[in-house]
Amino acid sequence: MTNTFEVKNPATGDILETITRDTPAQIAQKLQAGQEAFQSWKKTNAHHRANLLFKWSHLIQDHKEAIAEIMTKENGKPLAESLGEVDYATSYIDWYAEEAKRIYGRTIPTHADGKRLLVTKHPVGLVAAITPWNFPAAMMTRKAAPALAAGCTFIVKPAEETPLTTIRLAELAHEAGIPTDVMQCVNGRGRIVGEIFTDSPLVRKITFTGSTPVGKALIKQSADTVKSVTMELGGHAPVIVAEDADIDLAVAQTIVSKFRNAGQTCVCANRILVHESISDVFAAKLTEKTKELIVGNGLDDNVQVGPVINEDSYTKIVKQIDDALNKGASLLTGGTYDVNHEKGAFFVHPTVLANVSNEMEIMHEETFGPVAPLTTFTNLDEAIQIANDTPYGLAAYFFTDSYKVGNYLSENLDYGIIGWNDGATSAAHAPFGGMKESGLGREGGTEGLEPYLETKYISIGNFLE
Ligand code: NAP
Secondary structure (H helix, E strand, C coil): CCCEEEEECCCCCCEEEEEECCCHHHHHHHHHHHHHHHHHHCCCCHHHHHHHHHHHHHHHHHCHHHHHHHHHHHHCCCHHHHHHHHHHHHHHHHHHHHHHHHCCCEEECCCCCCCEEEEEEEECCEEEEECCCCCCCHHHHHHHHHHHHHCCEEEEECCCCCHHHHHHHHHHHHHCCCCCCCEEECCCCHHHHHHHHHHCCCEEEEEEECCHHHHHHHHHHHCCCCCEEEEECCCCEEEEECCCCCHHHHHHHHHHHHHHHHHCCCCCEEEEEEECCCHHHHHHHHHHHHHCCCECCCCCCCCCECCECCHHHHHHHHHHHHHHHHCCCEEEECCCEEEECCCCEEEECCEEEECCCCCCHHHCCCCCCCEEEEEEECCHHHHHHHHHCCCEECEEEEECCCHHHHHHHHHHCCCCEEEECCCCCCCCCCCECCEECCEECCECCHHHCHHHEEEEEEEECCCCC
16 A cells, blocks of 8 residues: 555645655554653643643634645635634634633532532543544644643544645644644544554544544444544535525525535535425525536635535535436536546536425435535425434524524424524534434534543542531
8 A cells, every 4th residue: 555645636636745644653653652741731731721722823823824725725615715714723722722721620519427529620631533624624623622621632633635734733733832742643544544543542532523434433443442432424404494584594594504615514505495485486596696606716716616525526416416307306507517537626516406305315415515405395394304304413504583483493403503594503612513323422612622521520538627
């Protein structure tokens, strides 16, 4: 097996850099170093760790333009989105720098005289992270920041499509004063690195963002050493547009949710369910706005939709579109492609499909591409049944100005994240994560720190007051 891999620009096929994979022996050495560094890092005080995290965040902001350019080149997303992702990534560092100072224990009123009962919080140990290509900065900081804040040491393996952003962020962490063995980066194939991480008793926690099948494999592999796991996996987000919805708002927010990052986000609108009484108007407006989107190289001015990440993604998207059209869907716009197989550049034009029905693949499989399938419903219970008819449970959206309808949908949708008249819900201070096969645990918010902490209960007898 070749020990190097090429990082390519998905918009042009140009080789950006050749990266050397770490060998298993080198990865084992890094795990050992991370475990040894944990012995001193866990003893640092919370304010010291917070200050280092703030320095890291400020350094990233100082290099914001350069980092965003790297991200656009390796991932393909428009430059404006990359700049936005840098802000989003540092918002996690800032939030957890503050949260580091709020890792409280507690005392429990005792059941017997002369006792004192204490609860204290401790870092879990060395944390190993595996991250995907679709948010190369934010998926790293959303894991690294709470881990470091808690007093854990951290090692990350980025996706081979987009390691450059992560490598740069790790360099800046070291420049900020975070010790090199406290924050480490490894490069290698996911399956091989994943096995080394999960087999090692030195790693006490695995945190993963990526596909559901890989997440399931990592959970199984983590069982032998009983590691703590946080899993942010796939999604298949429904959008429900109720009869009384503000249609222009619903269209605008659906566009944001569907076409950001060329539809390659786990919280992307994937199934758009519109009340039958407004479906024609909604479809016409969504189509009109979709046609306005500018497709191209994310470094070019005004581009709003970049390429999809690779040929496998492209093939899956085209297969879903073909399957829907063969089974009776109508193409309202898109369904066209700019492809350079030789160079490896694959653009899918934003596509809207109407008359989509339940037997089509697109209603059951995550698309991860810029395709908006429209279907209709007649009453809310039918919409809820369709929305919940999936093993996924990450994000769901709905549009209504009725508080009764909104509350009913919020209560009955089996999803970890709900957007009510809102297509862009994520924030560092809010919990992010899914139900069912979309994952385990939450990242962000106060919930996002807890998985990096162990709870210790100390019962003191013969306590003198
Ligand atoms: P993926 O194939 O699961 O890859 C994600 C990461 O896992 C990459 O670093 C990859 O490494 C690594 N990997 C691959 N096979 C592995 C294995 N057997 N053991 C350990 N690691 C392995 O997912 P993807 O297709 O790149 O990313 C898209 C998926 O991520 C979608 O399903 C999406 O919904 C999900 N996602 C979820 C969230 C969330 O927060 N819930 C956020 C973003 C994306 P290499 O590819 O470098 O070998």
